[in-house]
Amino acid sequence: MSSDSIVEYVLGSSVRTDVLLAIVAEERSIGELIDAVEASESAVYNAVGDLERKGLVRSLDTGWAATGSGQLVADLLEQQGNLCRLLADDYWREHDVxxxxxxxxxxxxxxxxxxxxxxxxxxxxxxxxEVCDRVERAGTEVDIVTPIYQAEYESVMPDAPDARLIVDRTVALDALERIDSPDEADQWTETPVRVLDVDVGIGVTDSEIMLSLPTIDGQWDSRTEVIAEDDRAMEWGRDLFEHYWDRATPNDEFVAEHFS
Incomplete structure (x- = not known):
């Protein structure tokens, strides 16, 4: 049976789904499963037997535990549930992921x-x-990716070694066209700045992430912002910023190339 059909098989019964998730959460005896799952005793017994035959759970002396396959299926079920929660907001239909x-x-x-x-x-x-207020509250420890120039955001960007800024290449080139020498390009003397072709706006502080995506037709949207504070979202935001940072060109190199 393929992995897709195993997942479909589990999802085909709410009792199988609930029993698997209960066992993955912690090892349980059959009595504990009956207490934990809202189903008849016979339905729980049948679900455990079905899951065991598919290799998703195993019987131990102390109760029922998930196999590696069962853990993977449970992880996928959790992802599907999270995707449904994400897609409940029209933002993801209207913006270009x-x-x-x-x-x-x-x-x-x-x-x-x-x-x-x-x-x-x-x-x-x-x-x-709202974004400016959050950046200011963050103090000096903030990482920003900006695909546009916006005076309000520029004014709250801290000039400090703990901050980092990635500017879109087009924005950087426009700024360089307004100066006459490389010496005039050091707007931030302490903040490390890099340049990259990027269409995504990100702000990462020590307690939250802020995300801006272009609309599905490629327009910049300054009237919506995705903001998250939980640990999983924070890890996603930090990883995304580092992905861009590693690929971006240090500003001094970018400026030197422009004036060479």
């Missing part, structure tokens, strides 16, 4: 507990203010 590297799209379910902030028509700059 293809702007993200594929391996980070595959991990987007880690943002299942994120909140989407939206500016009302009567206050279109509310999200920009």
């Amino acid at each position: 293809a702007a993200l590297p594929r391996r980070f799209r595959l991990r987007l379910t880690e943002l299942a507990d994120a909140e989407v902030y939206r500016a009302a028509d009567t206050d279109p700059h509310a999200v920009v203010r």
Whole structure:
């Protein structure tokens, strides 16, 4: 039986699903499973037998435990549940997730507990203010990726060695066109700055991540922001920033190349 059909088999019964997840959570006796799962005693017995025949659970002297296969199936069930929670918000239908590297799209379910902030028509700059407030509260330890120039964001970017900034290549080139020498390019004297072609906006502090994606038709959207504070989302955001940072060109090299 293929992995897809095993998952479908488990999902084909709510009792099988609940029993597997209960066993994965902790080793349980059959009596404990009957108490934990909302189903008849016979249904729980049948589910345990079905899962054992598929190699997803095994019997020990102390109770029922998941096999490696059972753990993998349970992990996939959790991901599917998180994906459903993520897709409940129209943000993901309206914005271009293809702007993200594929391996980070595959991990987007880690943002299942994120909140989407939206500016009302009567206050279109509310999200920009919200992001600025959060960056200022973060102090000097903040990592930012910006695919656009926005004066409000520039004004709150700290100039400190603990901060890091990645600027889109087009934004950087536009800035260089307005100066006459490399000496004028050091807007931040302490903050490490790098340059990269990027369509995604990210802010990572020690307690939250902020994410901006272009709309599905390629427009920049300053009126919505995805904000998350839980550990899984924080790890996703930190990993994404490091992915871009490792691929970006240090600003001094970029400036020297421009003026060479």
